[in-house]
Amino acid sequence: MARTYRRTRWRRAVNALVRALLRLGLPIPHTYLLTVKGRKTGRLYTTPVTLVERGTQRWLVAPYGEVNWVRNARAAGQVTLHRGRRVETVRIQEVTPEETAAILKEYLRQVPVVRPYFDVSPDDPIDAFVAETPRHPVFRITGPVDHCQNPARFGHGEVE
Numbered sequence: 396m397a398r399t400y401r402r403t404r405w406r407r408a409v410n411a412l413v414r415a416l417l418r419l420g421l422p423i424p425h426t427y428l429l430t431v432k433g434r435k436t437g438r439l440y441t442t443p444v445t446l447v448e449r450g451t452q453r454w455l456v457a458p459y460g461e462v463n464w465v466r467n468a469r470a471a472g473q474v475t476l477h478r479g480r481r482v483e484t485v486r487i488q489e490v491t492p493e494e495t496a497a498i499l500k501e502y503l504r505q506v507p508v509v510r511p512y513f514d515v516s517p518d519d520p521i522d523a524f525v526a527e528t529p530r531h532p533v534f535r536i537t538g539p540v541d542h543c544q545n546p547a548r549f550g551h552g553e554v555e
Contacts, residue, residue, distance in 0.1 A: 413443040420479025428477040434470035453536040458509035487534040496524035
């Protein structure tokens with residue numbers, strides 16, 4: 396049975412450390428700070444995320460399920476990705492269950508720390524991942540919204 400995500404004191408501390416390292420520009424493979432406007436408050440919220448990247452295509456994966464950043468991103472249709480001095484605001488689109496299954500399989504292979512939150516393993520057949528798709532939304536990054544040259548504008552929000 397897959398573990399349920401809880402924002403514990405330990406999780407908040409780890410997220411704060413990862414946020415600090417990413418703001419300094421330290422390379423953590425495929426990891427970015429995601430900033431999104433709150434769907435109810437309008438405030439900016441920031442949390443670390445790991446993308447699946449294949450060539451020029453990128454996907455944003457929700458390994459812990461439909462948490463607040465997922466609901467906010469879905470409502471906004473765009474997010475800001477921040478890594479070191481590089482900041483980009485991008486459009487996102489939720490993908491089909493078939494495409495989600497393949498991306499989840501790749502994500503589990505690349506990010507072993509999230510495996511307890513899934514009922515499958517990277518070695519399972521793709522059909523097993525289709526059953527996971529309702530619990531782990533995946534968004535395709537479809538293109539830039541604009542290019543922000545001022546990274547100080549982002550990253551001051553809280554994790555929602």
